[in-house]
Amino acid sequence: MRITIIFFIIALLSTISADAQKFITKTGYIKFYSDAPLEKIEAHNRQVNSALDFTTGGFVFKVLMKSFEFEKALMQEHFNENYVDSDKFPSATFVGTVTNIKDVNLSQDGIYDINVDGKLTMHGVTREIHEKGTFEVKQEKLLGKAKFNLVVADYKITIPGNVGNNISNTVEVTVEITLEKANL
Amino acid sequence: MKTWIKIVLGIVVIGIIAIFLIYKFVYNKEHPDYENIEASISLTTTELYQAFKSNKDDASARYNGQVIALTGNLSKIEAVDSLVIAVFVFEQGIFGDEGIRCTMLQKFNDVAGKLQPDGEVKVKGYCAGYNDTDVILEKCSIINQ
Structure with missing residues (x-):
């Protein structure tokens, strides 16, 4: 965990350079969606930290697991206590790069396809992910959107057999962030 | 009615009530x-922030998941979508800016939106943790202003 935090801080610090164009938000949005035979479950988090170095494409996320909100209190308890163990692993982190950031034209409003490569750390497990998304340039802001699937077993999250029909082994993750130019 | 039928009916009724209670509660x-929940800890914003800055693991174990009452000088109010x-x-x-961010319960959005910076406020909320830049409190209410 300590290594992850240090890596996260180094990644953030590396986004700061004299000529860096840095975009940030502290109110990004992430949704988990599980579609199992007996139940559909959603969780929402609107307190996502994210930073983008537009010069290099460096891109980081950090999200507190206890900030995910579920419709049912029991689901939220099980999520924190039984599945992601949020006392032991309080956050999830993504550190990566928008590999085609050069294709995004900040002076031209529009929607641009992006490719994101990096490492997602959750529940103490770090895995490479490669996903696609979009950046919409709008009035000097970057509206980022992505939707992808995660296999919970990849992050050593175990779904007990007795709730196997209530929780899917694959969850859909939706990311929506509005990045604003940082005045640092 | 035969005794065994009464017993079966009784078991069925008790079962239905049990299922209802488990579903509801x-x-x-x-x-x-x-x-309306009582805060388990009361401290100043400075005390909470310094606790996480000086020893994140210790502060996380002590404060994460707790309902905390905080007193401090408000720096600003941010409004983002419905937050x-x-x-x-x-x-x-x-x-x-790095510090403590308290997301208000929707019921308190209006009153929080009228708070003036630099004034002392007391808020109460659920501590979600420290994300290496800010301590995050959720579901906050204003105790006084």
């Missing part, structure tokens, strides 16, 4: 009433 139980956030700034960092 376990499976479908309400989220905590964060406005109203009371912000207590302590320093500048890689994400700009």
